[in-house]
Amino acid sequence: MLKFEQDRSKFPEEKDGKLEIDLDSQKFIKIWQGPNHPGITGNMALELTVSGDEVVESKTHVGYLHRGFEKLMERRKFIQCFPICIRMCVPEPDINEYCLAASVEDLAGIEVPDMAKWLRTLVLEMARLVILLRGVPGQGGTMSLGMGVQWGVYVRDLMIDRFEELTGGRVYHMYIAPGGVRGLLPEGFKGRMEEVLKKIDEFVVDIDNLMFSNAVFKKRTKGIGVIKPEWIEQYSVVGPNARAAGINRDVRKDYPYLMYDKLDFESYVGKDSDIYTRSRVRWHDLQTSVDMIRQIMAKMPNKGDIRAKTPNVLHWKIPKGETYQRLESSRGEYGFYMVTDGSAYPRRINLRGPSYNSAVLLLEKMLVNANISDVSSMMVSLATCPPEIER
Amino acid sequence: MSLKDVLLPFLAWGKVFKNPVTIKDPFNDRPGSARYRGFHKNDIEACIGCGACEEICQNAAIDMVPVKGIETKDGDSGLRPMVDYGRCCWCALCVDVCSTNSLNLSNEYTWVENDPDKFRYIPGVDKKDWDNNELGWKKPENYDLNEPFRIQMEELKPEKRDSSFIEFVKGYSKEQAEAEADRCIDCGLCTATCPAHMAIPEYIKAIRNDDLEEGLRIMYETNPLPEICGRICTHKCETVCAMGHKGDALSIRWLKRYIADQIPESKYKDILNQGNDISPKSKKIAIIGSGPAGLSAAYYLTNLGYKTKIFEALPEAGGMMRYGIPEYRLPYDQIDKDVKYILSLGVEIEYNIKIGKDISLEELGKEYDAVFAGTGLHLGRSTRIPGAEHENVYFATDLLREISLGNDIHVGNKIVVIGGGNVAMDITRSLVRLQNQKNIKVDVTATSLESEDIMPADREEIDESREEKAIIDPGWGPKEIEIKDGKIKGLRTIKCLSVFDDEGRFNPKFDEKDKKFFEADMVVESIGQGMDLTYISEDIKTMVKFSDRGRIIVNKDFQSSLDWFFVGGDIIEGPDVIHGIANGHKAAKGIDKFLNK
């Protein structure tokens, strides 16, 4: 159970492994952060018990946008799942499209054409940029450094424009469908993409000056919100959060998929495992993606098949089986576990994302002893996508 | 922490001198991208109401609804998709699956309305500003959610088939049939057009599920001759198949054959659960003719519990299916299989009995509670040009019948066939085979009034005839069969310029100066058949109403104005097998109704 390192006299007693919080004692109050709070990631709530300005207990509450996506998909034909699954992570929807498609293709024994694989890789990196362009400056946003967020939203919008011309959609792209992708690059796309990448290059420098070389930001993020190395295994910490703790975990390298083994990249690894380092890892990830997109556009062919032949999607039955298909999302390993029973409908699709571990297990643990003013920064530093927890 | 960390953030002030980007945009009109998934539009003329869009929409945002001014017709359900924007998520799956490419999304994305019901609308019918937007989501190129092209049927090569009457279409394997069945989108447009309204998508589904017994049950509900129809049906269904707009129509006919081919006749009774529980009724029905109409009527009447007896003038059952259609398209054992099953249910049949000669229609009328006649078109029609009375000028149907009866027929060295329909192709190709068998160098020419583009024969029949080295030379009007010293020298023709007049009536125009002579020592006429209704006595004729064109007038039940006398098949509708089957089925229900009045 909890171990308090400082003076514990004002903290609740522990009895049978549980904290005894007597609100009538007037020593503690409960504060709800969220579900509607500018400092919360999406619709999620933290039920904080504070003593003075120190958090003594935190409980994460989800369920505010539960629509039963996994269940809905059990009633949908395979092709009909892809417009639904995206909703399990709004800011980075494409990762769901890929996991669904890869699962279906794996179970059906379908090999996707190379052209489609290049385009999928491209789109997944574009999606990473879209979420990080807001997510990285968003760390500053939690301490009222709103300007970076404004800049981020602007460049992110330019990337969304590229999504719009490639996929026809801005937020939900519905581009990676089982069997392939839904279109080649439009004429002149690469040139316009390069312009956006240049803007991102500028943004990277701006954010370095504004945020990472900012005395206040440093003061409020260094040494705060540390994920201890021993927690990494225990709580299955993945992606940037693990890398900030010095553990190099990146599905793109560890279990290469799509065209990642044809790209030259290194995942950035930090060491201090605090808010600052995690933020810095993401800032590096952003640059890695920019570089990858440049490589992809240089290496991919201009023409090719975008869809493998599949059975008629209106009655596509998939043989009995199960599979787990994963990728490296902006938050780390993200995967679909799919079970099929030979019918035209998935028997079960289960999403395994990093948000549950971050927002429930880690966060509840990490917030004990935290200063209430750091709650938002700590939460944002873990990067959470609430619909991914309550799908 | 250093001084840098205090100063560097102030570089942000540099942005003050840049143009703002986010302030103007909300007021600027910003068109969606070329692929934008905006509001729906539908080319209402091109849409066929197949409902694939409705089927694929995972939000149930599409309902197929009737639309004023759009009629239900062959190949068009008359329904059009209505979209509900309270449900739509603009995934554009409906666009990607659309059979005709009529459905697209525009790049328009703003629509303000006070009345929420307005957001349920019929694209293309409810006029919208974006109807003519060129931009917006279209089905990507080389992107299909179902296979547009059919599984090709394997056939014997021309040199392997042109001297033999064995069947040359090989039939689908399990894999081929299942792959072909997979292409169906379950729209049912084919069912609506099929004269027998066979539940086509259902039996195709049975193939997909590898449940052929279920497939057989479904087929027999509306068609007791699946082996036959699976080979030679005129497949009107395929001409309207929704997939035909994308690529090829489904091979509905071959799929039917696939089901029937896989199941031996000995298992039919068990599978169809027939023959045991048919409760015999006391009423008896006589059937004249064992063509498809007669057989179908007999089958359905027997299943309704009636005692039925067929009278057939020829030595075997099947009518034109046996005595017209050549064996290489429809082998006799396949006719036997379908017929045997019908007879096994207790249908009686007496061969070599010609009604009107051996037994009169009056007698039948007295002895039986009702009579159904499906006597077909068995009289040849002559061009009546000079020379047509020569002994080496034949009717196609007479020759085909003789071939089926196993009789040796006269085969010339140079043969001209007059006619451009499927019967003409049948006799042409049969004669090619006989010339090969008799070691005569193949020399058969078919010529027709119609030019090739409007020849009534199926395209594949024309192509396959040519593959077998027959000459098809269309567009000539026969003038005279030249005879010298009692021997045929050939056929004189003149160029036919057009066959139909502006009103679509048969009224051929010729160019007398453009002549062609087809050398020949044998001529075959194949310009249609007539009916022989001489078995209807003068007495009965006074009670049966005829149309101006000499056809018996029947009601929906195929009942003539003489209440116990029902007629169907070629003498009423068609001419093809499936109309005969459909007529026989309807007449059976009509007779049941009549006898239970």
Ligand SMILES: Cc1cc2nc3c(=O)[nH]c(=O)nc-3n(C[C@H](O)[C@H](O)[C@H](O)COP(=O)(O)OP(=O)(O)OC[C@H]3O[C@@H](n4cnc5c(N)ncnc54)[C@H](O)[C@@H]3O)c2cc1C
């Ligand atoms: C060469 C040829 C090729 C054809 N190819 C095709 C094809 O590929 N696909 C297709 O769908 N259709 C085809 N048809 C047409 C098809 O065969 C006929 O439309 C169909 O057989 C008509 O069925 P029915 O029952 O009306 O008459 P029929 O099949 O003509 O049967 C009538 C029967 O009645 C008997 N009969 C007649 N008068 C008497 C009487 N007085 N007493 C006793 N019995 C009598 C006849 O002997 C005959 O057996 C073809 C026809 C011909 C001639």
Ligand code: SF4
């Ligand atoms: S766009 Fe998608 S949700 Fe909308 S009507 Fe078409 S299939 Fe349905």
Ligand code: SF4
């Ligand atoms: S799929 Fe296309 S053709 Fe069929 S009903 Fe829908 S819009 Fe019409």
Ligand code: SF4
């Ligand atoms: S066979 Fe063709 S017309 Fe018939 S249901 Fe299938 S797709 Fe539709």
